[in-house]
Amino acid sequence: MTRTHRLFQLMQTLRRLPAPVTAASLVDELGVSLRTIYRDIDALRGLGAVIDGEAGFGYTLVEDAAMPPLSFDNGELEALVLGLREVSVIGDPALARSATTALAKLKARLPARQAHRLQHAVLDARRWQRPPEPGIDVQALREATWDEATITFQYADAQGRESRREADPLSIVYMQNSHMLLAWCHLRDDYRVFRLDRMREMSRTGSSFRPRRVGMLREHMERLRADAEAQGRSS
Template sequence: MSRTARLFQLMQALRQSAPPVRAENLAGEMQVSLRTIYRDIDSLRDLGAVIDGEAGFGYTLIEDATLPPLGFDDEEIEALVLGLREVGQTGDPSLAEAAKRALSKLKGRLPPSQSHRLEHAVLSARRFRERPKPGIDPRALRRAAWDEVSVAFAYVDKEGHATKRSVDPLGITALDEVQCLLAYCHLRQDYRSFRLDRMRDLEVSGDSFRPKRVPMLREFIERIRNDPFASANSRNPFA
């Protein structure tokens, strides 16, 4: 097999496999050595493919430079408008502003007929009860999760007990009334959730837990799905 054909086959495997894909599985599927897989991953990155991950943890195809931009059908546009308007209503100020910018960019890049549909979408979003305001900067918390670095903060639980927590931030989930951080708590040595409105004095450390965020988040969500009370000492993990 030529190198070009092998790179094409590797890209197809990354597109079609559930991420993250381990190098051992790719090597077995393509019948090449692990060293060849590592070298070919680097070659695809040099050609413009955005591939997250590294040896030992698996690979995820984030952006495929060989595929053309996607178009949207009418219902996809309605879904995008509804989602962005919901963020505008319920997100923190920086996210609400980002949603407004995203809608403006979409409108400018769609053909005229679809741009009109976006501006006058049938669906909308309104929220009449505001969520409690976060006690920390959500943008800094999101950045820490993306960068996969630990954070510390003061926290007051629903019983009024104050503690200092150091956690690995995995993701933020928006519920009907509150926003919660899903995290691995160093104090409890287990997964925990924390309401953003009960958090104070956020400190971002330089301690990295890369590249474990995605598998840890997947494990936590699976635990909640199987038993929503197990991850918080028999209490609701979102309380």
């Protein structure tokens, strides 16, 4: 990890963890020594970061007064609220929790008038029936997708037939009231869509398909779009 990257990670950690953040907590988060933490705090202060506290008491990152306050116009605020509330009701369990905490953090950072508008937004997202529960750890699947790591898993099709699949995960989408994995299936040697609630026992194979994910996803989406348009014309 370069020093620049480490300083950036330190700033992000100070923003994320509840204040005051102890040096010991920063050591655990960043995997560096106490001496490095103290030196990096001094470096950030020298660069203009306003950080209250000292060794033994913990640190609190204070937003720089030279930075503009976090603010949105009314339309942007409604869009953010609607998007986060939608994720909280259709996202997988881990992502739904993240959406809820993100909304709370956003409210805490906004000016009082906009925080009130966020709390009482006129737009909302409701689902009377939640998506089927995923059969795998979706956070692990997201990480494998970001890492462009090939995965293997047990899969049951619509008729309940079981098969072991190996696939290159491209994207996770919500469609047709279910969470779906868009992937390149090694068994079928073609693009496929897998329902997450029918997946079990997922793990990485140790192989990587980097850096082809973006191009493969674009091609997969084009095929899905073409199929949908063809079905629309035939109906």
